[in-house]
Amino acid sequence: MYVSVVLFTADLRLYDHPPLRAALEGARQVVPLFVRDTGVTGAGFATPNRLAFLADCLRDLDAGLRRRGGRLVVRSGDVVEEVCRVATEADADEVHLAADVSAYAHRREQRLRRALEADGRRLHVHDTVTTVVTPGAVTPASSDHFAVFTPYFRQWSAQHVRDVRDAPRAVRVPPGIGSEELPSRAALSGLSPGLAEGGETAGRERLAAWLRSGVAAYEDRHDDLAGDATSRLSPHLHFGTLSPVEVVRRARLTGGPGAEAFVRQIAWRDFHRQLLAARPAAAGADYRTKHDHWRSERTAWDDIEAWRQGRTGYPVVDAAMRQLLHEGWMHNRARLLTASFLAKTLYVDWRVGARHFLRLLVDGDVANNQLNWQWVAGTGTDTRPNRVLNPLAQAGRHDPDGAYVRRWVPELRDIAGPAVHEPWKLGAADRARTGDYPDPVIGLAEGLSRFRQARARDTDDD
Numbered sequence: 001m002y003v004s005v006v007l008f009t010a011d012l013r014l015y016d017h018p019p020l021r022a023a024l025e026g027a028r029q030v031v032p033l034f035v036r037d038t039g040v041t042g043a044g045f046a047t048p049n050r051l052a053f054l055a056d057c058l059r060d061l062d063a064g065l066r067r068r069g070g071r072l073v074v075r076s077g078d079v080v081e082e083v084c085r086v087a088t089e090a091d092a093d094e095v096h097l098a099a100d101v102s103a104y105a106h107r108r109e110q111r112l113r114r115a116l117e118a119d120g121r122r123l124h125v126h127d128t129v130t131t132v133v134t135p136g137a138v139t140p141a142s143s144d145h146f147a148v149f150t151p152y153f154r155q156w157s158a159q160h161v162r163d164v165r166d167a168p169r170a171v172r173v174p175p176g177i178g179s180e181e182l183p184s185r186a187a188l189s190g191l192s193p194g195l196a197e198g199g200e201t202a203g204r205e206r207l208a209a210w211l212r213s214g215v216a217a218y219e220d221r222h223d224d225l226a227g228d229a230t231s232r233l234s235p236h237l238h239f240g241t242l243s244p245v246e247v248v249r250r251a252r253l254t255g256g257p258g259a260e261a262f263v264r265q266i267a268w269r270d271f272h273r274q275l276l277a278a279r280p281a282a283a284g285a286d287y288r289t290k291h292d293h294w295r296s297e298r299t300a301w302d303d304i305e306a307w308r309q310g311r312t313g314y315p316v317v318d319a320a321m322r323q324l325l326h327e328g329w330m331h332n333r334a335r336l337l338t339a340s341f342l343a344k345t346l347y348v349d350w351r352v353g354a355r356h357f358l359r360l361l362v363d364g365d366v367a368n369n370q371l372n373w374q375w376v377a378g379t380g381t382d383t384r385p386n387r388v389l390n391p392l393a394q395a396g397r398h399d400p401d402g403a404y405v406r407r408w409v410p411e412l413r414d415i416a417g418p419a420v421h422e423p424w425k426l427g428a429a430d431r432a433r434t435g436d437y438p439d440p441v442i443g444l445a446e447g448l449s450r451f452r453q454a455r456a457r458d459t460d461d462d
Contacts (some may be wrong), residue, residue, distance in 0.1 A: 002093040003174055005031045005084055008072075009105075011098045011129050011240035012057040014064045014167040014198045018126045019096035021165045025188040028172040030092050032065055034058060035083065036076040036183075039104070049328035049362045051078050052185035053198035057239050059182050060199030070171030073179040080111045087121055090174050094122040098129035098240075101273045102366050103280035128419035131270045132244045133159050137275035145278035147381050149271050155240065156267050164246045192328035195362060196235060203236035207247065211254050218258035223333045225316070230332060234363035237269065244269065265332075275381065283370050284351065286379040290455060294349035306441050307338070308356055310409070313440035315421055316395035317341050319408035321324040326408075328362040333398050339376040339388035345447035347454060350377035378455075387460040388448055394462075411437040 005022035011017060012034075023030045040046055055401035062072035075082040083095060095116060097109065113123045121226045128133040138155040139145060145153035163459055185191070196202075223367045236242040247268050251259045276282060297304060306312045310321035320334030330338070335357075354373040358364040374380025378387070393417075401404060402420035406413045411434045412420050419426065423434050 002027055003029045003031070004032055005090065005092045007079075007097045008034045008061070009098060009240075010223045010238065012054075012061050013203075013241050013243065014061070014068075015200065015204070016164045016243035017167075018129055018165060018304035019098055019124070020168060020171075020279065022124065022126065022153075023096045024168055025096075025173070029172045030070070031086055031092065031173060031177055032061075032072055032171065033069060033073045033075065033083065033086055034412055035076065035079045036078050038077055039079070039108075041074045045358070045364075047364070048188050048190040049192050049195055049360060050364060051183070052188050052191050052195060053235055053239060053362045055183040055185045055188070056198030056202070057200070057241055060241075062165070062182055062202050064200065065171055065173075068168060068405075069173045070173045071179070072182070073173070073177050074182060076180060079108055080115050084115050084119065085110060085176065087116065087119070089177055092121065094124060094127065096124045099125050099127050099134070100130065101135050101277040102220045102283065106280070111146040112335070116223055122168070122233070128146060128162055128245055129279060130240055130244065131273055132156075132161060132248050133270050133274075135270070138274075145274050147275070147375050147382065148273065149268065149381065152271050152274070153264065153267050156270060161245060161249060163164070164243065164249055166226075173407050177450070188272065192324075192326055192360065192362075194327040196232070196327070196329065198235065198239065198241065198362075200236075200241040206231070206233060206236065207242055211250055211259075215251060215254060215262050216256055216258045219261040220258075222261065224402070225319075225333060225399040226407065228331070230338050232329070234365075234368075235329070237266075238363040238365045259376065269368060274393035275371060276367040282374065282380070283366050286376050287371070287381065288379055288385070290379055290385065292347075292349075292379070292454060295347050296349060297352055300346065300348050303441050304342070304348055304352060307342050307346065307348075307353075311438050312341065312390045313424065314341065315402070315405040315409055315412055315423065316399055317391050319399075319405045322408045324357070324360050328360050332363070333394070335372065336376055337389045337391055337394045338414065339373055340387075341391055343373070343377040344388045344451050345391075345444065347444065347447070347450055350374060350379065384460060386451075386455055387462050388451060390433050390444060390461050407438070411435045 003028040007024045065071050067353050116123050133156050217229060221227050237244055244266055248263055251263050284316050310318035312318055317338050320330055320338045324330045339353055342348050343350045350373045354370050357369055371380055375382045378385030402418055405420050414433050423437060
């Protein structure tokens with residue numbers, strides 16, 4: 001019987017946690033450890049919204065451990081140094097860790113393995129903790145990863161999904177292992193006012209409610225901007241307060257077209273992870289370059305700021321950007337149309353938009369965020385790389401009466417019906433009622449023409 005350390009990263013839960021269960025199977029005592037990584041802070045990923053949600057998650061995880069006789073140990077610093085320090089203090093024989101896909105995570109794992117082995121300790125890395133299917137477990141015959149989603153999804157769907165593990169009944173932590181005070185969102189500033197609550201308890205409650213009364217309508221309503229008919233589980237999947245394996249298994253048990261469509265979205269999450277695992281440089285470089293000469297932050301500053309603040313003059317774009325500012329979250333359809341507007345209508349480098357999303361999104365995730373931005377920009381895996389999402393057409397399809405716009409753009413709340421999407425066409429009296437709401441920063445025809453010339457080929461205006 002020995003002591004183990006479980007390093008929590010993006011898996012802040014007790015239910016269906018393979019590293020914790022594996023550690024408990026043979027160990028006399030376990031140290032549940034979270035390290036506030038100075039490398040993440042230095043890279044700019046420790047943003048207020050995600051730090052607040054993380055604080056909720058850590059407090060909830062600690063509470064769950066205490067109900068089982070344990071506690072969470074929190075340290076700050078270099079992950080490798082802190083894990084080795086705790087392993088020495090606890091005289092631990094091994095460390096358990098969930099696999100991750102980013103280049104940073106791979107470097108961290110390699111450094112940790114070398115450091116532990118130098119001290120005579122073992123590192124165990126567990127798959128299918130943050131994904132349903134291990135990246136690289138399914139590949140096409142001609143490559144080390146899938147570049148097109150549909151064939152990936154066919155093979156992904158045919159894979160066996162492991163059983164869900166129960167939360168442990170008891171966790172015994174060795175005495176004398178010091179811990180920092182748990183962080184609190186109350187100590188943070190600059191948060192989005194409508195930021196959701198974090199933690200496994202909140203995540204499991206949301207999942208249960210979603211499967212009970214939301215998922216059945218998902219296939220028909222997932223693009224309904226005003227209806228807000230998506231699960232909003234992405235922050236919990238990002239922080240690992242919910243297991244993607246459990247989410248998929250429970251959705252499939254619920255069954256029906258809505259559940260099938262929802263599971264397909266979880267598969268997209270795994271798709272992006274297998275792509276990033278195979279091509280780590282895609283986090284910052286074009287996956288498939290179109291040799292674009294993007295407008296930079298310096299040359300397009302006014303347009304970029306209008307986009308960031310939700311003042312482009314296109315109400316559906318502005319509503320989405322203001323939702324992001326207020327909630328630290330945005331509807332998936334809105335993410336697509338706002339990204340298309342920046343990258344293709346304004347012809348601004350997709351990395352500018354990806355950085356802004358990562359600054360605010362509570363579910364800001366390198367794989368999903370960067371590769372979805374590349375998909376929209378036409379430098380990623382989209383099979384129609386030159387499609388342009390027309391914000392007026394998108395508004396007509398997904399917010400036909402303008403309810404989403406009126407919710408987030410108060411200047412336009414008195415404009416009834418679909419006229420709210422084109423306020424520049426209002427009569428003088430109605431236009432005056434919109435206050436200082438701006439005219440469009442660019443005509444759609446002008447933006448489309450510029451993009452066509454930049455790509456030197458025909459484009460689709462969708």
